[in-house]
Amino acid sequence: NAGVTQTPKFRILKIGQSMTLQCTQDMNHNYMYWYRQDPGMGLKLIYYSVGAGITDKGEVPNGYNVSRSTTEDFPLRLELAAPSQTSVYFCASSYSPAGGAYEQYFGPGTRLTVT
């Protein structure tokens, strides 16, 4: 049981490039989330999904896209990378809405630098 895995661990992008951050969970969780963490700012929700085929915007969705074709996978796509997207990205999953008191399980993060 690997939990939540993310790849890559680190990436440097040039301005205007695109990339996909991968996230996979093996706990059969229906809810999945993408967050970004900036220094001193806590975590901000980018997108979330309540199940395969269903996604919704979080607090800071601009510049990102997601898809959820399977229960296990929830990739995050960055189009036309900008320096403002330099951050650490965390994927998380939970069995049901985290507001229903089920905790979130987090991946180890992807550290992205855009120069």
Added chain:
Amino acid sequence: AQSVTQLDSHVSVSEGTPVLLRCNYSSSYSPSLFWYVQHPNKGLQLLLKYTSAATLVKGINGFEAEFKKSETSFHLTKPSAHMSDAAEYFCVVSDTMNRDDKIIFGKGTRLHILP
């Protein structure tokens, strides 16, 4: 609307002395409250959660937190700090009744342990 405030961005304690990390919340309904810990270059790990059962919640590694509705607080404590407790701690609030079901992270408190 929900909100969460971690009252200290940094806390320093000596090894073997008590730890107090403060968290105040605002919630329209019945909140679920969580504390997560993040060690350097790692993902977030659940320490403990409050879900409207016992107001004193015990977590992993000797941490506990008390839900005080009258004070809208959920402070994290530990009787005796260990060097391995040095990390960033996040207080999280989520409404269990609100259909909007947002999860709000505090900005984090970095705990430093002095030898």
